[in-house]
Amino acid sequence: MPLPLYYNWRSLLQRRLSSSLTFILVAVVVFVLSVLLSFAAGINKSLAATGSLDNLLILKPGATSESTSIIKRHEADRLVQVPHVALNAAGAPLISRELCVQTSIPRINANKDPANVAIRGVDTVAFDIHQEVQIASGRKFQLGALEAIVGSAASQRYANLTIGSEITLGRLSNRIYKVVGIFDADGGALESEIWVGRTMLEDAYDRRFHSSVVIRLTDAAHATEAIQYISGPTVQLNAKQEPDYYAELSKTTAQIVELTTILIAIMVVGAIFAVANTMYAAVDGRKREIAMLRTIGFSKASILTAFIVESVLICTCACVAGLAACTLVHGSRRDFLSDTTWTVMAYELRITPAILAVAMGTAILVGAGGALMPALKASRTHVIEALRKA
Amino acid sequence: MLRLVYLYRNLTRNNMRTALTCAAVALPIVIYVLSTAVIDGLDRFLDNAAKQLRLVVSHRASIINPLPSGYRSKIESLDPERTRLRSVCGMGWIGGRIENDSRLLSTLAVQADTFPATFPEFKLTPEELAAWHRDRQAIIVGRATASQFGWKVGDRISIIPSLPPYTPMEFHVISTAPHAADPVTNFCRLDYFDEVRKEADVPTDIVSFFFVKCADKEALDHFGGAIDELFAHSPDQTRTQDEKAFMTEFITQQFDLPTNLTILAAVTIFVAVMAAANTMSMNFRDRINELAVLRSIGFSGLALAGLILCESLLLCGLGGLIGAGIPFVAFNFTSLKELTVPVIQAIIVEPNVCVEAFLVALAVGVVAAVWPAIAATRLTVVAALRNLE
Numbered sequence: 001m002p003l004p005l006y007y008n009w010r011s012l013l014q015r016r017l018s019s020s021l022t023f024i025l026v027a028v029v030v031f032v033l034s035v036l037l038s039f040a041a042g043i044n045k046s047l048a049a050t051g052s053l054d055n056l057l058i059l060k061p062g063a064t065s066e067s068t069s070i071i072k073r074h075e076a077d078r079l080v081q082v083p084h085v086a087l088n089a090a091g092a093p094l095i096s097r098e099l100c101v102q103t104s105i106p107r108i109n110a111n112k113d114p115a116n117v118a119i120r121g122v123d124t125v126a127f128d129i130h131q132e133v134q135i136a137s138g139r140k141f142q143l144g145a146l147e148a149i150v151g152s153a154a155s156q157r158y159a160n161l162t163i164g165s166e167i168t169l170g171r172l173s174n175r176i177y178k179v180v181g182i183f184d185a186d187g188g189a190l191e192s193e194i195w196v197g198r199t200m201l202e203d204a205y206d207r208r209f210h211s212s213v214v215i216r217l218t219d220a221a222h223a224t225e226a227i228q229y230i231s232g233p234t235v236q237l238n239a240k241q242e243p244d245y246y247a248e249l250s251k252t253t254a255q256i257v258e259l260t261t262i263l264i265a266i267m268v269v270g271a272i273f274a275v276a277n278t279m280y281a282a283v284d285g286r287k288r289e290i291a292m293l294r295t296i297g298f299s300k301a302s303i304l305t306a307f308i309v310e311s312v313l314i315c316t317c318a319c320v321a322g323l324a325a326c327t328l329v330h331g332s333r334r335d336f337l338s339d340t341t342w343t344v345m346a347y348e349l350r351i352t353p354a355i356l357a358v359a360m361g362t363a364i365l366v367g368a369g370g371a372l373m374p375a376l377k378a379s380r381t382h383v384i385e386a387l388r389k390a
Numbered sequence: 391m392l393r394l395v396y397l398y399r400n401l402t403r404n405n406m407r408t409a410l411t412c413a414a415v416a417l418p419i420v421i422y423v424l425s426t427a428v429i430d431g432l433d434r435f436l437d438n439a440a441k442q443l444r445l446v447v448s449h450r451a452s453i454i455n456p457l458p459s460g461y462r463s464k465i466e467s468l469d470p471e472r473t474r475l476r477s478v479c480g481m482g483w484i485g486g487r488i489e490n491d492s493r494l495l496s497t498l499a500v501q502a503d504t505f506p507a508t509f510p511e512f513k514l515t516p517e518e519l520a521a522w523h524r525d526r527q528a529i530i531v532g533r534a535t536a537s538q539f540g541w542k543v544g545d546r547i548s549i550i551p552s553l554p555p556y557t558p559m560e561f562h563v564i565s566t567a568p569h570a571a572d573p574v575t576n577f578c579r580l581d582y583f584d585e586v587r588k589e590a591d592v593p594t595d596i597v598s599f600f601f602v603k604c605a606d607k608e609a610l611d612h613f614g615g616a617i618d619e620l621f622a623h624s625p626d627q628t629r630t631q632d633e634k635a636f637m638t639e640f641i642t643q644q645f646d647l648p649t650n651l652t653i654l655a656a657v658t659i660f661v662a663v664m665a666a667a668n669t670m671s672m673n674f675r676d677r678i679n680e681l682a683v684l685r686s687i688g689f690s691g692l693a694l695a696g697l698i699l700c701e702s703l704l705l706c707g708l709g710g711l712i713g714a715g716i717p718f719v720a721f722n723f724t725s726l727k728e729l730t731v732p733v734i735q736a737i738i739v740e741p742n743v744c745v746e747a748f749l750v751a752l753a754v755g756v757v758a759a760v761w762p763a764i765a766a767t768r769l770t771v772v773a774a775l776r777n778l779e
Contacts, residue, residue, distance in 0.1 A: 018668050025664040032657050036650075062556025064485070064494065067454060070554045070592065102452040104629075113639065116452050172625050173451065263421055267658055270417030274665035277410040281672045337643035340494070342454050344643065 002302045003293070008310040015282065022278050023318045026366055029264075029271050030322030030359045035329055036260040037355045042347040043336065047250045050188030051242025053220035054086070055129060058213040058230060061238040065249070065341040066100040067118075071210045071237065078235045084222035085215055088128050094216035096126040099198055101205050102343055103169060105158040115335065117154055118193045118343035119169060121201030129216045133190060138163045138181030143197045149181040151191035153346035157335060167194065170204035189246060192335065192346045214242070249340050268362055275370025279311055283378040290378050291386035300379040307375035308368055315367030319360055326351050393697065400673075400701055407669060412709040414665035415751060418658035419713025423747045425651040427717070427737045432641060432648055434738075438571040439633040442511060443610050446636040447600040447617055450627035456482070456596035457626050459580070462501065465602060468616055474609035479508035480597035482580060485552030488539070495535065497549060497576040499583040501597075502528075508603045513569045521564040526582045529561035534573035536566040549576075551583070555590030559583070601633070659750060662709075666758035670702050674762035681766055682774035691767035698766055702759035703752055710751020714744035 012019045051057070058079065063069035076097055085093045099121035106112040124143065127133060141147035148167055155161045167177045177196055185191045202208070217226055223241050230239040283290070290303055335346040401408050447465070449455035462478045469475035481500040487493060502522065506514055512530070514522065522528045529549075531541055541547055545563045550556060561578055580597065587594040602617070604610040614630050621628045631639075641647065674681075681694055721739040 017671050021664050021668040021671070025661055025668075028657055028661055028664070032654065036654075060554065060556060062550055062552070063554075064487075064552050068485070068552050068554075102454045104450070104452045113642070115643065116454065171451075171455075173627065263424075263654060266417050266421050267661065270414050270658075270661060270665070273410045273414040273417070274661075274668065277407055277414065277665070278668055278672075280406055280410070281676075337640075 001298065003298060003306040005309065005313070008306060008313055011282070011286075011310055012314055015285075018278050018281065019314060022275055023314055023321070025271060025274055026315045026318035026363055027322040027325070029267050029366070030319045030363055031325050032267070033260075033264050033362060034323060034326045034351055034355050034359050035349070036264065037257070037358065038326070038329065038349040038351050039334070040257045040260070041352045041355060042334070042350045043345075044250055045350055045352070046187060046189055046345065046347040047246040048243070049132075049186045050190060050246045052131065052216075053223070053241050053243060054217050055242040056215045056217065056223065056226060056230070056239040057242050057245045058215065058237050058239045059211075061231075061236070063238070065338075066098075066212045067102065067341050067343065069211050071097075071213060073209065075235075075237060076210055076213050079213055079215065079230070079237070082215060082226050082229055082235070084217045084219065084226055086218045088125065092125065094125060094129050096122060096129045096214045097198060097210045098122050098126065098212050098214060099201055099205075099207060099209075100211040101169075101201065101207075103167070103194075105161070105167075107157060108159050112159065115158060115344040116337065116342055117158060118341070119201065120190075120193050120195050121198035122195055123198050126195075126214070129214050130185070130190060132186040132188060133183050133195075134185075136182045136184045138179075141180055141195070141197055144200065145197075146175055146177045146200065147180045148177040148194055148196045149183050150179050151193050151195075152182055152184050153191035153333065153335075154194060155182050157192075157333060157346055161194070169196070169201070171206050175200075175204045187348070189249075189345050192344060213237075215239075249338050249345075264362075268366060271366045272369040275311060275315070275366055276373060277370075279307060279371045279374035280377070282310075283307065283374045286378075287381060287386045290381045291383045294381065294383045295387070303381075304375045304379040307378050308371045311371030311375075312364055312367035315363040315370075316360070319363030322363075323351065323356065323359055393700075397697065397701055397704060400677075401704060404673075407672070408705065411666060411669040411705055412712060415662045415706050415709025415754060416713035416716070418662035419710050419747050419751050420717055421658045422655045422750060423714055423717045423739060423743055424737065425655040426743050426746065427721075427739050429648050429651055430740070430743060431738060435571050436634050436637055436641075438511065439637050442509075442633060443604045443607065444508065444633040445602040445604065445610060445614055445617065445630050446633050447602060447628050447630045448598065448636070450629045453598065455626070456593075456598060457600070457628065459501070459584075459595045459597045461597075461621070461626075461628075462504075462600060464620060465600060465617055468613065468620065474605045475613055476603040476605055477504040477507040478600055478602050479504040480580065480600045481577075482553075482583065482597045484578075484583060486549040486576075487552070488547070488549060489558065494552070495549065495576060496532075496574050497529075497551070497578060498598075499580040500577050502579040502581060505577065508601050509570075511569060511571060512565075512567055514565060518565045521562075522579075525562055525564065526579055526585075527560055527562050528564045529576055529578040530565045530567050530570075531563055531576045532570065532572060532574040533566045533568055535576060536563070541566070549578075551586075554592040555587060557586065557590065559586055602630075659754065662706075662751070662754045663757050666702065666706050666709075666754050667761065669705065670698065670758045670762045673701070674698065674765060678769070678774050681769055682771045685769055685771045686775070691769065694766040694769070695763035698763045699756065699759045702762075703755040706751045706755030706758065707748070710748040710754075713751065714747040718744045 059069040060071055079095055087093055101119045102116045103119055104114040105117045107115050136152055141149055150161045163179050165179050169175045169177055227239045230237050329349050330351045332349050333346055335344045337344050449457055459480050462480050465478045479501050481498045484497050484499050486495040486497040506519060541563050543563055547561050548558045550558050584594045604613060617630045618628050717739050
């Protein structure tokens with residue numbers, strides 16, 4: 001027969017100081033673990049939300065990102081006959097030529113340190129291709145006017161990017177664009193960008209080429225065929241499905257996760273030792289009590305489980321507290337400079353269900369791992385000897 | 391003497407508890423040492439950057455926008471005698487990777503003639519210098535990169551630049567830069583890259599930034615403003631910073647490692663305090679009768695507090711010694727260094743970091759002993775003895 005949970009709860013309350021110290025310790029470990037993982041989750045979420053499987057992003061072979069890719073106009077012209085290109089209502093193929101440049105804009109924070117923000121020059125057709133881009137307030141820019149629309153993440157993080165404000169662009173810093181709209185992009189990477197008309201931008205930066213071309217296919221199932229055609233002798237460019245391209249940008253997060261895992265693993269082992277220490281003390285202090293329980297008929301197994309349950313109980317409570325503290329950072333916005341594109345990308349710290357599961361798992365591991373040896377010791381208590389000492 | 395024996399006996403009284411506490415203090419100290427080592431590595435890198443008295447001139451709009459390589463002679467014309475402005479070296483970022491490998495390299499194409507003078511900390515040997523000037527395909531590879539890819543001096547390697555024309559370029563490794571502050575970045579010659587670009591008909595004679603070596607601090611401050619003024623009315627305006635400011639901007643923008651690691655180190659120390667405090671309070675509770683007896687035979691409350699403090703210091707000191715010792719030995723005297731993991735190669739665990747970590751462990755011991763020590767001075771003998779079982 002197992003011991004009632006109530007017994008464990010009362011036992012924990014019995015030694016308040018040591019229970020609360022263990023509680024704080026585990027809560028802190030869970031908190032740090034979750035916050036570090038939420039960085040990676042946030043970046044991944046933002047990158048995973050970017051792009052559609054129906055879209056092919058085309059770069060010059062060898063280029064690793066849009067910022068280092070140069071596609072000459074005649075090369076882009078060869079893309080008109082790509083098989084399975086979707087058409088818009090007017091019957092025009094959904095092929096978007098895009099130019100990416102960067103500009104330095106101060107952040108909205110105490111230091112006002114500059115961030116490298118991506119500027120994307122697009123034609124009207126881009127809105128049919130990047131369907132996640134939706135105007136949230138204001139309106140779209142007009143082709144031929146010095147007007148820009150700004151992603152909502154960029155608008156919140158960088159200075160003077162609200163409707164009505166002005167952005168100075170151009171190689172000679174002589175084109176004053178006016179912000180006329182703010183757009184959302186399902187929380188994806190495009191929300192960190194500024195969009196303007198392509199031809200005017202090419203002119204402003206004296207670029208006689210495109211950075212990338214994005215094509216929308218009728219169906220993602222045709223992607224392989226289209227990619228083969230594009231890399232083949234007729235076009236000789238490099239196409240990827242959009243999500244694949246953005247997934248490659250998330251390599252930074254892999255490093256963060258690696259570093260986090262090493263550090264947290266060390267911390268978790270430390271926490272297990274600390275919990276084991278507390279539980280040993282608990283077992284030693286309750287020798288007679290355990291002997292008593294054995295005498296009135298509780299089995300060795302139920303004593304063993306009781307101590308493990310007790311330890312897991314407090315660790316689980318601590319885990320909940322640690323996660324509750326995490327809600328403070330959940331949703332706060334950060335950005336990172338991708339070392340592939342050299343532009344900043346905003347993301348939100350996110351406590352995802354996976355992180356909850358990892359945190360809970362870690363807490364239970366700490367609780368059970370720490371209690372195992374002490375609980376074994378408890379279950380082996382020599383009844384007569386323990387009682388005789390009374 | 392007697393007291394030392396007493397302390398020793400107390401520590402060995404519950405070996406399991408002592409061992410567990412030591413471990414629970416040692417592991418956070420390991421984390422502390424590692425994070426401090428990483429932060430120190432960055433600091434050292436930045437301090438070296440500051441010591442070199444160099445300015446970095448980049449495009450005003452953003453670091454990606456190129457500058458004409460001809461700007462070099464204009465900058466040089468600010469001080470034709472070259473007394474205060476020692477040398478100017480333009481460089482272009484070409485990134486790069488090797489065939490059939492997704493790992494990205496960090497490679498810079500630099501103006502070969504002024505590179506050695508602008509970066510004297512590389513301490514190139516006369517033979518290396520001769521090879522650098524003679525061979526257009528010369529490349530100085532970062533030592534960490536070299537061991538990661540197994541490159542040695544004399545090797546011929548092929549790198550695909552991340553910039554147009556993206557065609558593979560052949561290089562001859564002439565040095566693995568044992569003294570360079572940055573163990574990762576490779577340096578090749580700009581004239582070779584420009585030649586490749588010219589053949590492929592892509593824009594050439596452009597660089598990402600100029601490094602300007604100044605003679606002294608005063609010259610550094612002066613030219614910082616003078617260079618931007620020089621180009622204020624030109625098509626490509628410049629932004630001139632000292633090297634440290636330039637590098638700091640890079641590091642904090644990526645994943646602000648210094649800040650995040652500092653927070654992490656602080657939190658782990660907090661965990662160590664919790665673990666040690668727990669043990670000390672348990673020890674106190676277990677021995678409350680004994681302390682009462684000591685009180686009643688004439689030891690003062692302060693003496694008892696001292697004993698508790700010493701025990702806590704011993705316990706945490708031992709943990710600190712282990713925690714600081716493991717990474718110190720592992721990173722300095724084992725073959726761990728030879729692992730080709732860049733993260734590990736970038737870490738240098740210096741003795742002073744370990745000493746600092748040990749002191750932190752002692753501080754943990756002090757904090758952990760505060761509550762039991764105060765309680766010991768306030769101990770009422772009668773009440774404590776009454777609880778005697």
